[in-house]
Amino acid sequence: MTVHNLYLFDRNGVCLHYSEWHRKKQAGIPKEEEYKLMYGMLFSIRSFVSKMSPLDMKDGFLAFQTSRYKLHYYETPTGIKVVMNTDLGVGPIRDVLHHIYSAEEGRPAAGPRRCDNHPPRFCAPGLFKHTDYSSCGNLEGGAYADERRVWLGGGRFYAD
Amino acid sequence: MAIFSVYVVNKAGGLIYQLDSYAPRAEAEKTFSYPLDLLLKLHDERVLVAFGQRDGIRVGHAVLAINGVDVNGKYTADGKEVLEYLGNPANYPVSIRFGRPRLTSNEKLMLASMFHSLFAIGSQLSPEQGSSGIEMLETDTFKLHCFQTLTGIKFVVLADPRQAGIDSLLRKIYEIYSDFALKNPFYSLEMPIRCELFDQNLKLALEVAEKAGTFGPGS
Numbered sequence: 001m002t003v004h005n006l007y008l009f010d011r012n013g014v015c016l017h018y019s020e021w022h023r024k025k026q027a028g029i030p031k032e033e034e035y036k037l038m039y040g041m042l043f044s045i046r047s048f049v050s051k052m053s054p055l056d057m058k059d060g061f062l063a064f065q066t067s068r069y070k071l072h073y074y075e076t077p078t079g080i081k082v083v084m085n086t087d088l089g090v091g092p093i094r095d096v097l098h099h100i101y102s103a104e105e106g107r108p109a110a111g112p113r114r115c116d117n118h119p120p121r122f123c124a125p126g127l128f129k130h131t132d133y134s135s136c137g138n139l140e141g142g143a144y145a146d147e148r149r150v151w152l153g154g155g156r157f158y159a160d
Numbered sequence: 161m162a163i164f165s166v167y168v169v170n171k172a173g174g175l176i177y178q179l180d181s182y183a184p185r186a187e188a189e190k191t192f193s194y195p196l197d198l199l200l201k202l203h204d205e206r207v208l209v210a211f212g213q214r215d216g217i218r219v220g221h222a223v224l225a226i227n228g229v230d231v232n233g234k235y236t237a238d239g240k241e242v243l244e245y246l247g248n249p250a251n252y253p254v255s256i257r258f259g260r261p262r263l264t265s266n267e268k269l270m271l272a273s274m275f276h277s278l279f280a281i282g283s284q285l286s287p288e289q290g291s292s293g294i295e296m297l298e299t300d301t302f303k304l305h306c307f308q309t310l311t312g313i314k315f316v317v318l319a320d321p322r323q324a325g326i327d328s329l330l331r332k333i334y335e336i337y338s339d340f341a342l343k344n345p346f347y348s349l350e351m352p353i354r355c356e357l358f359d360q361n362l363k364l365a366l367e368v369a370e371k372a373g374t375f376g377p378g379s
Contacts, residue, residue: 004287004288005287020287022287023287024287024288024289025286025287025288025289025291027284027285028284034285037281037284037285038285040281041278041281041282041285044274044277044278045278045297048271048274048275048278049297049299051263051267051271052263052271052302052304052318053260053299053301053302054164054165054183054184054260054301054302054318055184055186055260055301055302056186056218056220056260056301057299057300057301058300059299059300060299060300061297061298061299062298062299062300063297063298064282064294064296064297064298065294065295065296066282066283066286066291066292066293066294066295067290067291067292067295068286068288068289068290068291068292069286069287069288069291071282085287087288
């Protein structure tokens with residue numbers, strides 16, 4: 001299992017955090033533009049999905065995959081969006097994304113819920129330094145046991 | 161387990177075929193006395209619930225029928241305006257059926273071209289070389305599967321998240337398209353598909369796929 005990159009957006013579409021680990025291809029546009037494109041795509045997918053759905057939805061959009069990667073999406077009731085791109089062999093990781101969100105939320109004054117006009121930008125070490133990701137390993141009850149090493153090595157969630 | 165609908169999108173993003181095969185009924189019918197304790201609003205030529213969610217009636221649901229008479233947009237089948245009718249105390253008690261608004265053909269066209277662009281953005285934002293566009297999109301109520309042919313036509317199937325064997329179904333639909341649309345001398349490329357044999361065979365393939373998906377894992 002490989003984690004390619006991670007985006008965090010606030011409810012207005014401002015990118016609060018971005019980090020990448022095993023990204024082999026850049027989008028070919030400036031980073032700011034890429035955040036906008038990503039947020040715009042998610043925004044459209046959300047409206048697309050809510051119109052297409054044959055039944056009333058609870059969580060709504062969860063993930064999509066192409067031939068090479070899988071995008072996981074998690075949105076809190078306050079509108080914070082956590083987006084993680086991984087390789088294809090990753091099951092549902094809503095709980096992991098929630099964990100990332102709540103770890104960040106727990107930090108006083110710097111949590112993504114801070115809603116002034118210029119929200120803080122998080123740098124990767126700052127985001128993960130305060131976070132103990134040791135519990136990520138057994139979220140899927142054993143299924144992650146083997147992948148855990150990759151989480152630590154590939155995603156470098158422990159040390160920064 | 162079910163397959164909800166099939167869309168065929170041409171290489172320009174235009175919808176050239178659409179079939180609703182199964183629509184789960186999530187409707188609620190209730191009798192109301194005056195005054196109505198729900199707030200209704202006109203949105204996109206439809207009467208939608210704006211406030212007062214209860215008893216299976218959800219915010220965003222549309223008025224589908226009044227006293228058993230179907231509602232089309234903001235008018236009932238017998239030509240009365242819905243909001244005006246419900247505003248008149250003399251018409252009560254009244255029985256109203258609510259449910260998820262059905263997609264109009266205009267909306268389907270719009271959603272198809274929207275997916276066409278999402279597909280392209282999905283491949284542009286890829287962190288890996290040589291990625292295709294969106295092949296599978298998951299939500300908690302349905303899964304969207306998409307297969308793009310080398311010539312750029314997209315076959316899109318909406319199905320229950322637990323439905324298996326959609327990949328082989330998509331290839332089968334491509335085969336049916338080649339056999340019964342492309343080989344039809346009256347069919348012109350990139351144009352809406354109006355071929356009886358295509359219809360028949362597609363429905364047959366959907367039935368087979370639904371059964372195969374129920375009884376065991378498909379390919």
